[in-house]
Amino acid sequence: MTARRVVITGIGVLAPGGVGAKEFWSLLSEGRTATRRISFFNPAPFRSQIAAEIAFTPEAHGLSQQEIRRTDRAAQLAMVATAEAVADSGLELDEVAPHRVGVAIGSAVGATMGLEQEYRVVSNDGRLDLVDHEYAVPHLYNHLVPSSFAAEVAWKVGAEGPATVISTGCTSGLDSVGYACELIREGSVDVMIAGATDAPISPITVACFDAIKATSPRNDDPEHASRPFDRTRNGFVLGEGSAVFVMEELESARRRNADIYAEVAGFASRCNAFHMTGLRPDGREMAEAIRVAMGEARIDAEDIDYINAHGSGTKQNDRHETAAFKRELGQHAYRTPVSSIKSMVGHSLGAIGSIEIAASVLAIKNNVVPPTANLEHPDPECDLDYVPRIAREWRTGTVLSVGSGFGGFQSAMVLTEPDRRAS
Template identity: 55%
Template structure:
C-alpha cells in the first residue's frame, strides 16, 4: 500500500499568521482568547472568542478575493504558505492526480448571515430583497465553494470534496486525503480545514446547548480543559492547510517530509446529538483502529493531542477513551489540549491540531494545556499543565470528538 506523508504546512490562527507564529504561541503558555470584537455580543451568555488578527492585504489577496467569505480567505492564505513550504510546483503534477479535501463544520456562516441582514433590512422585512445581495451570495450559501476556490488555485481536477462532520471535519478531511493517496487515486492532496464562525447565529446556537464558557470576566483564561473548574468551550476561528503527498512522489522531488500518516479511523457513537458515553468506547475504538493501521504499539506514542474542549462531559469521556486504548501507557504519555490557547474553531481545529502534532515531532517539544488551575479526580492523566515540555516525540496521536457522536483518531510517525 502507498504511504501518505506531509510535505507542507500553512496556518492562519488566533494571533498567528504563519506556522512559526503559531508554534511560538502554542508553546508560550498564554491564551489567545478574549471578549468578542467581531460583533456586539452583549445579548449572549458567552461573549468570548479566539479571533484571528487577519489582514488579507498582508497575504496579497486582491480586492476581488477579499469579497470571499472569511473562512475561504483563511484557506487561500494558508494554502499559499503550504505550497511555499512544500516547494512543490503544482503545474508539474498532472491535474487529475491533484485532489482537494477540506473540512468545515458550519459553512460560510458569517457572510450568509451578513447578507441576510442586508437583504432583510436587519430582519425587519420578512420578504428579502435579493437585488441588494452580493453577486457572491450563492457562493456563501454553498460551503463547497471553499473547496472550489482552492481547487482552482492548484489546478486540481482529481477528487475534490468538502468534509463536514462537525468538530472532527478537519481531521476527517486529512483522513480522506490519506485514503486517496493509499489507494493510488491521487499523488498530491491539498487538505485541512477552515472556519470563521464568530457570528451572532453561531453564538445563539451554542448558548442554546449550554456548551460554551460563560466566564466572561476572565475571557483571557476561560477555556480550561481537564481543569476541575472548567465550564465549557471557547469558540475560535482559523485554517490549516497541509500538502499530503505520496511518499515516492515526495522523495523523487527531494521534498522535506514532516511525517507520515500511519493510521486514521473514525467511529460514531449513535448515542446522542451532544451527549457522550461515559466510557469513551467509540473514541477508544477509533484510536485502536488507527494504531492497528500504523502497526504502532501504544507504547510508541510520544504525545497525545487531545480534543480537550473544556466541557465537563468531553474531558471525562476522552480521558476514559485514552486509558482504554493505550492501557498503562496512558499514564506515561504527555497529553495536552491546544484549544486552551486558540479556542475551538470547529471544522478547522482538527487540521490545526494535526499541525501542532507535526511541529511537536519536529521540535521535540509538547505544547501545554494552559489555564489549568485545579485537578479533577475524573481527569487523572498527564495534561502538561501550563508550561511546554521537552520530550522525544517520534510518533504522535491526535483525536477529535464532534457533536453528533463523531469520534476520530490519527497517528503520525517519523520517516
C-alpha cells in the same frame, strides 16, 4: 502490493494569535493564550462574550479584490493557508499533472459570517418577513454552498483532481486529512491539498451555543477562560482558523528531496449512534477509533509518545476521552503526556482538527509537547498527565491526535516521524 505511504511536506496555518506556522508554534510553545472579548460585533447581549479571533485582513495576505468580494472569511483563511503550505512544501505544482492533484477541505459551519451578513442586508436587519434578494451580493450562492471552499482552493493551485468538502462537525479537520490520505494510498492522486477552515464567530453561532450553555461565560477573564481538564472549567471558547497541508506519496517526496514533516500512519473514524450532543462516559467509540488507527499504523500502545487531545473544556468531553485513552492504551496512558491546544486557540469547530494536526506535526519536528494552558486545578476524574501551563521537551516521534464532534463523531489519527515506521 505494498500500500503507498503518505507524508506531509507543507504546512500552512492561520490561527488565533499566530498567522503562519511559525507564529502559531511560537504561541503554543510559549503557552500563550489568544482568547479575548469578541471584537467582530457587540457581544453584550450574549451569555458568552469571548472568543479567539485572528488578526487577519485578506488584502494584507495577497488576495485580490475580486477574490475578497466573492468569498466568505472562512474561504479566505483557507486560500491563504494553502498558499503558505504550497510555498513551504517546495513542490512545483505546475510540474505535476493537474488531474493528479486533489483537494479536501473540512468545514463544520461553512460560510457562516457571509450568510449572516447577507441575511441582515436582505431582511433589513430582520425587519422584513419577505426578504428582498436584490440587495444580496452577486456571489451569495458561493456562501450557501460549502463546496465553494474546495473550488476556491482548487482554482488557487490549479488542481483538477477530486475536490471535496468534508463536513462532519468538529471532526471535519481530521476527517478531511484522513480522506486525502486514502485517495493517495489508492492511487487516485499523487498530491492532495488537504485541511480545514471555519470562521464561525458571528451572532448566530454565539446564540446557538449560548442556548445549550456549551461555551464559557467567564467574560471577566477571557484569557484564562478555556480550561480543559480543569475542575473549574465551564465550557469551551469559540475560535476560528484554518490549517492546510501538502500531502504526497512518500517515495515521490523522497525523490524530490522534500523536507518531510511526518507520515500519516493511521486514521479511523467512528460514530456512537447515541446522541446529538451527548457522550457515553466510558469512551468506547473513541477508544475504537484509536484502536483501528493504531492497527493501521502497525503500532502498539507503548509506541505513542504524545496525545493531542480534543480537550474542549466541557466536563463530559474531557472525562469521555480520558476514559478512552485508558481503555485503549491501558497503563501506558498514565505515562503519556496529553495536552489540549484549545486552551490557547479556542475551538474553531471544523477547522480545529487540522489545526491540531499542525500542532502535532510541529511537536514531532521540535520534540516539544505544547501545554494545556490554564490548567490550575486538575479534575480528579481526569487523572492523566495533561502537561499543565508549560511546554515540555519530550521525545515525540509518534503522536496520536483525536477529535470528537456533535452527532457522535469520533476520529483518531496517528502521525509519525517519516523514518519511524518500517516499510
